[in-house]
Amino acid sequence: MCKPFIRNHQYNVIKKQVGILQNALRTIVDPKVLESVRYGTESKIVELFPDVPDIQKQMLERFSSLETVEDFQKYLREFEPYLVEFPQVTAKQIQKLFPKNKKLKIPDLSVIDNRYVTYLSWVDISTNKLFMVYHLNGHFIGIEGKYTPTNKKSFCFLCNRCEELALFSAISQKRPANSSPDYYKAVGNYLCVNSHECNKNISDITSLEKFIETVIR
Template identity: 55%
Template sequence: MSTTFIRNHQFNVIKKQAEFLLKTLRTVADRRVLDTVRYTAVTNITGAFPDLTQDQKRMLEPISTFETAYDFQRYLDALEQYLEPFPPITEKQIQKLFPKNKKLKVPDLGSIDFRYITYLSWIDIASNRLFLVYPFEGKFIGIEGRITPTNKKGYCLFCNRHHELAFFSVRTKSALPDNYSSYGHYVCLDNNECNQSITDTGSLEKFILSVSK
């Protein structure tokens, strides 16, 4: 059995580099430029992993040798078996993360391909609430807040890509007893698009940790 080591956001980095390299191959004839782009693609991909074994590195590096769309697709298809899915989670575990919400509507977990998500989220349209679950240091963190569509496109805090945005506002406790404040930011309205675009978890984790204290 293959040992998984590629998380969703890292796979997105690989796909992004493959797309850029293929586009360059189709539009640039200068061999020196191509060599630079090939080198940069490998550097960006391996740089997305804090720890790689030599075998894992050898799996990723061949991208610099490809010439055709078929080569790149075969490479991506071969790497899918090494995707490390979102940790297993049950409906009961999710409900425990939001104890104050007695009528929590959990999404159909059986319909989700957990290989391709960095975070789990869904919107309760009736209450305009967004619920987000993220695995961090061996446990799950759950946050919820009000979601307000903006009807405009911009850069999402989580994935840093240009998508349709919503304002996500989370109520947080302040240092004073019984005193609350709100902390919010613009995020993708469509969490599927966001999960397909995110290439780094830094901003996502910073946001989650800042509102879950």
């Protein structure tokens, strides 16, 4: 058995391409057009893993032979043992990430399926704060900021899906030289109200890591 090699956001890309090809098989009659869609979707999956061993590449390339709903479901299920879990983090470790929050309310970590997590986040309604935990370069990073629901739908900066959003505004930890004691810089972006759904949809971590780097550096 291969070791896990598929991260959550990559698995979401695979699911998206499965959906595109399934829809094409239902709606496209022209075999040349269908073959083009099949080639394009398979290429996007294989391109996610340019350096995987041949045995893993062969698993991914089976996508080209899928035809039925059962085929696609089996294809996705077979990847589940190969999902890279979000690293186990304890309540004590999370508390250390947010040392100024002595009464930090931490979610029940035991009910979270870490296979389908790109980032952890939760909201403390009593303080209108959102807390985010991400694993970057071998370390856990904690980001906290003001959480303001918009009651509107638009595109989340993390998953790029049209969802109900909230404004997440964090204070940058970087200070210019010779800045006054009162200086601060807020870094804000609109993200999904429902982080569980966001984790199911996120397919690229570039924006997430750029946001975190902007806050912590």
